[in-house]
Amino acid sequence: MNEETKSSLSRDADCLANLDPWIGPLPLDQIHQGTLQPFIEHRREQGIKSATVVRELAVVRRILTLASRVWRDLDNQAWLSVAPLLRMPDWKDAAKPYPLSIDEQRRLLKELPDHLAEMALFAIHTGARDNVVAELRWAWEIKVPEIGSSVFLVPGEFTKNETTYLIVLNSVAKKVIENLRGKHNTHVFGYRGKPVDRMNNSAWRKAWTRAGLPVGDNVLSGPHNLRHTFARRLRLAGVPLETRKALMHHIDGDITVHYSPAEVGELLDAVEKLTKVEGVTMLRLAS
Structure with a gap:
């Protein structure tokens, strides 16, 4: 592994x-x-x-x-x-994503602590992964005078x-950023003067449940649903x-996009356009 570029060393160590x-x-x-099968x-x-x-x-495959x-x-x-070639298991047990309707979004944001609600609203309007939102830093902001706004280059x-990764700010995301400007020295989002380690914490899970959103092994209930919400909208x-x-930063191969x-x-x-997606009925098909 490469400590200079690998962002998940802690998780790799757990694996x-x-x-x-x-x-x-x-x-x-x-x-x-054969030795991995047990x-x-x-x-x-x-x-x-x-x-x-x-x-x-x-992780094993990478090391080998x-x-x-x-x-x-x-x-x-x-x-x-x-x-050696490793065959990856697929037990057809993946949890289904749960993109939020506008009403579900309102209920969730109401139940979340303020700092998580800000992060969630930003994620819904930018599509940024929750780990990127937590890591977002002021040093990554770039002013683009031609569009009268700024972007973040992660x-x-x-x-x-x-x-x-380029993050573009619509009017809602821009308002979130402006409301936070000057509050934290390095990171955009923080809590009690410190960066937020992760969005998917106990406060998130409790808010998700209080908002009446589904839980269980067959459905995603974490912040990654915000990214699915962004894509669906x-x-x-x-x-x-x-x-x-x-x-969505879905790119093919090792390429640099300018x-x-x-x-x-x-x-x-x-x-x-996401700021105008209101009142859309979310059809959920049982699988």
Whole structure:
């Protein structure tokens, strides 16, 4: 792993701690599908979601790949001749996203503490992942005079695909930013003078329940639903697919995207449409 760009080292360490009793004593060349299968079966018996196990195995796969392609011993030989192929489990148990209706949004924001409500409203209108919202910093703000506003340019070390991420502010998100300007030195969002570690905490979960929103293993109830809400409303507003992909930071391959002020203006026009998506009926199909 690369400590300079990897933003999830703490979570990776937790994954490796879970794996340690199963593969900890093994040399690298004995870590493969066969030796990992008992761990996979154990996690399934524990009721762990397959997506969680996939994340854990992805850490192993990354280490094995680095050992075969990057890391070298004192004789300049690869630590591992070939990285084994790992089959990722899919138990068809993924929780379904729950994009919010306007009424559900109002109920949730009313129940959330003020600092989380600000973060949630910002996420709904920008599509930023909850970890990015928590990490958002004033140093990342860039003024764009041509559009009469500013944007935030999030460094790749804080994004899921490790590439720079442009956050465009519609009038609602801009108002959130202006209300917070000057309150915290480094981070945009804070609580009691400190940055917020995460949005998905006990206060969030209690507010979600009090708002009468669904809970259970088959439905997402965390802040990631705000991103799904953003995506759904862009579609309802008639925003084209390519523009939606740009706003969601869905990119293909390891590419760097550059935007001119005119292109940023087009993105701004798209997200501004979200301020007019009112009273839309959310049809939820049972699966």
